[in-house]
Amino acid sequence: MHKLVLFDLDGTLVLAGGSGKLALNAAVEKLYGKKNVCSEFSLAGCTDNANFSRAHELAAGEKAKTGDVARIAAAYLKILPVEVKKAVREKRYSKIRGVEKFIAALKKHKNVLVGLGTGNLKEGAFIKLGPSGMTGEFVCGGFGCDGYHRADVLRKAVRRAEKIAGRKISPAEVYIVGDTPLDISAGKECGYRTGVVTCGYSPRGELLRAGPELLEKDFSDMKPWLVWLGLCKDPKGARHASYMFPDCAIEHVQFGRTGVDSEQLKLLRRVKANARGKKLA
Numbered sequence: 027m028h029k030l031v032l033f034d035l036d037g038t039l040v041l042a043g044g045s046g047k048l049a050l051n052a053a054v055e056k057l058y059g060k061k062n063v064c065s066e067f068s069l070a071g072c073t074d075n076a077n078f079s080r081a082h083e084l085a086a087g088e089k090a091k092t093g094d095v096a097r098i099a100a101a102y103l104k105i106l107p108v109e110v111k112k113a114v115r116e117k118r119y120s121k122i123r124g125v126e127k128f129i130a131a132l133k134k135h136k137n138v139l140v141g142l143g144t145g146n147l148k149e150g151a152f153i154k155l156g157p158s159g160m161t162g163e164f165v166c167g168g169f170g171c172d173g174y175h176r177a178d179v180l181r182k183a184v185r186r187a188e189k190i191a192g193r194k195i196s197p198a199e200v201y202i203v204g205d206t207p208l209d210i211s212a213g214k215e216c217g218y219r220t221g222v223v224t225c226g227y228s229p230r231g232e233l234l235r236a237g238p239e240l241l242e243k244d245f246s247d248m249k250p251w252l253v254w255l256g257l258c259k260d261p262k263g264a265r266h267a268s269y270m271f272p273d274c275a276i277e278h279v280q281f282g283r284t285g286v287d288s289e290q291l292k293l294l295r296r297v298k299a300n301a302r303g304k305k306l307a
């Protein structure tokens with residue numbers, strides 16, 4: 027069985043010191059004269075195209091067209107390298123604890139593919155990753171330029187991984203690693219497994235309510251991650267990777283711990299019913 031591990035970028039691999047936000051603010055100010063547009067909405071977990079579109083709506087007071095989004099993207103990508111460099115210089119840029127060792131451990135397994143699943147435009151993603159030295163670690167990726175919705179970005183990454191693997195990859199073989207409730211809901215929408223770190227951009231409570239399979243502070247203790255991935259044995263013999271999702275009978279255990287999120291539960295049931303070939307109303 028192959029496993030595909032898709033990492034989100036901001037808050038999951040690196041903290042880029044708000045450089046994306048600052049670059050978008052500067053791009054919108056340059057194009058529209060509106061200052062600090064990002065203070066009016068949350069960028070976390072959304073795709074760049076969705077954020078650019080929202081920024082245009084707020085700055086111009088009308089719905090964004092493709093050309094508007096492209097114009098903001100071009101200005102953003104010009105400013106982003108400057109902001110990333112500044113973040114490094116001012117020591118606002120850091121890697122998430124343990125992430126490099128974790129990726130190195132994953133790459134030792136020959137049936138594991140490591141990729142990106144990020145809302146950043148491809149060019150922007152590599153600009154942000156540059157100072158971390160991790161740009162060469164990923165065999166494939168889904169990016170913000172692949173769609174407005176995170177689930178589309180993740181599906182695209184899986185299609186690319188299938189080309190590399192030379193075979194179909196089933197949803198149960200895909201592991202999403204992120205830091206926001208949107209990483210979790212997009213992963214669930216596709217029937218993928220989801221694990222999150224709490225040291226990124228979302229409060230722990232919000233992450234718990236979204237019901238990930240795994241929630242850890244960071245990657246400094248690799249063991250829970252490897253158990254979740256089915257790459258190392260649970261000391262108590264539980265087989266986490268095989269019973270939780272998408273076709274498990276014990277969703278009440280998962281949601282009982284976190285409090286029932288009825289929207290997420292409905293979505294989970296729909297995915298499970300579809301996996302069994304049934305349709306729910």
Ligand SMILES: [Mg+2]
Binds near residue numbers: 037070071226227
């Ligand atoms: Mg993130």
